[in-house]
Amino acid sequence: MNVKTRIAPSPTGRFHIGTARTALFNYLYAKKTGGCFCIRIEDTDKERSKVEYETEILEGLAWLGLEADEFVRQSERAPRHAELLQRLIDEGKAYISDELSHERAFDTIDRPRRDMNKVMNLRTQVIRLKNPGKEITFRDEIRGDITFDTTELGDFVIARSISDPLYHFAVVVDDMDMGITHVIRGEDHISNTPRQILIQGALGAPRPIYAHLPLILNEKRAKMSKRSGDTVAIMDYRAEGLLPEAFNNYLALLGWNPGDEREYFTLPELCEAFSLERVQRSGGVWNREKLLSVNQHWMREMDDAMFAKEVHGMGDFDIDSIHKVVSLLKERAHTFKEAHDMLEADLRCLFEEPALDRTALVKKEPVDRAGLTKIALSELKAHITSLADDATADDAKSALMPYADAEEEKGKGGRGAVLWPLRYALSGQERSPDPFTLIALLGKGDTLRRIDAALALLS
């Protein structure tokens, strides 16, 4: 069988985490089996569908690298929907039902004393499916057999009018026409499945294979939703500087596992390893910490030029400056936003002259160490002066550590009595990279200037 899957988002909201994961699983399954992955925009709700949402969803899918083999917009299939709706009516499997419009009927309850003419005007027509009222059992690839009694559904509405089909009807028709073989979707669709099977029955459509994915839960264990205040828009994560590689990796491992202990996967690796059998049955709680950790992993895998470009994109920091500190950023940042912020925090001293504080410089209990600090800095200055102009951090370390070690031997303040003033003189910060890295990055000239500035503070 030639596998064909689809992601069928409705453009009535932003590109959601859940949609992304459903798309990913559909994509993985299709690619794993050599099948075809389709995108179908479900825009039958003309009131709520918006082009900007469609655009965002499509951009999001592209960003994740979930390229579709086929693209359909449901609204473009209206004639086909009307045709089959009419056929069902002609065959007596569906009927036009005269009734009070749903919302207007509600109005009427509030204002019961309307005159008869008005009430007559409230009448409207909908199309309902004749429900044979039987028990339906379908097999779910992830959960096994699921049985529903469909009599309680009654003759449910499948269209507002011949030209205005509802979700259930459009889905069934389109899945049939497109030849969708596997419907992989969220668990929240389980209860929709029996009525769609009923429509398939009326249409004589084949029943696809169903697989209902566990939901993504928030820390309160409820379905992730914008309403509950969860960050569910993929584009918000992208804006923060998360990588699509990290997203796919994290999303895949939330509700699926490869059966071995690998944790990091590229998209092609996921395609290779994926199987529906190893999809989890229970919902997974969204864990931002883990996402960030996965993101850090993929950030470190990037080449430096790309990395610098991403950081540059988070603000207006000079690209060449960023380039110099990529390795520092790679070891610290979990997102590109974080990386950018570090340029203005812990790494600030690399780009602007620090404002030194005398107390912090000579910091150390219990007596005034200004004298000792002064000696240490002078000594360091001598060592640094003899460094090559393009000394690396390792060079600086091997030139200066022996001196610091010697102080350690003597007791007194130990290495710290040397290393602290050095690092502080160069950074003016309580937290910063180590002094040797600072020397290498600042260059000999700036390094000496900063030491002189510190020395001046002590005289």
Next chain:
RNA sequence: GGCCUCAUCGUCUAACGGCUAGGACGGCGCCCUUUCACGGCGCAAAUCGGGGUUCGAUUCCCCGUGAGGUCACCA
């Protein structure tokens, strides 16, 4: 509430019916470093409860309990 689904460390998860119940994230501790981060090493941390079946249940069955989903002329 009806119907449906689910149930292993805090979280994501592994474990042909047979192990000291494994890994990852997070946490904690130690080392490295008198900063921060990285890194290394280590520790704590779980089979929801009760019945069965079995020589033996995390694993199979039943009943509880808990959690979630869904009950539109939205998708």
